[in-house]
Amino acid sequence: MTRNLTLALLGCLAMAACGTPQEQCIARNTHEYRVVQGLLAEVEGNLARGYAWHEREITRTEWRDCPVPVRMRDGRTRWAGRPCLRDVTDTERYRVAIDPATEGRKADNLRARLKALGGPADAAVRACRAAYPETGARR
Structure with a gap:
């Protein structure tokens, strides 16, 4: 996954409700990727702490x-x-x-799922940028 795609996904998460058509398209088409990314972050945090909240x-x-x-x-x-x-x-x-072995297997499965979703998410971002080109620089 490229750094630009990750930044685009994070930006779209924050602006999904009121973003431009391009941002809405990206948020809509990368929802599952972002969900899996959030779950992985939670599991890795559990492993680092040794317990879950x-x-x-x-x-x-x-x-x-x-x-x-x-x-x-x-x-x-x-x-x-x-x-x-x-x-x-x-x-x-x-x-x-938590059971560290179970959480470790969960993290491995989520990493594999994230890797599988990375290609389609990247393609979706490129398609959305092509379908809804933005005019001007927006930051």
Whole structure:
């Protein structure tokens, strides 16, 4: 994989929703490559740390100030805070033990898949650049 293709893929990831037609074409046609690249980075990080991170949502109830309308004597309405119970959801990260042998095999399989997807992704980027040539320098 060439350095320019990698830079193009990273740029398109950031600009996929509001990019030029060329950038949208590249993002659309290299989605699987970018997903596999992200998975490989996660697995390599797990191997380097020796554990994986998992997340779970924790919901708890806490007291908050809730706005309530209060009618004044002259008929106007103003908003006042009154304590009330509200559910709050937090995301908690926690460590999970990994099997290094399994993670190593997973990383090897993802590298092979990335290599297989590299050629078609490179061709897709060239095709998108040919189909949607950009005018002017955009950085």
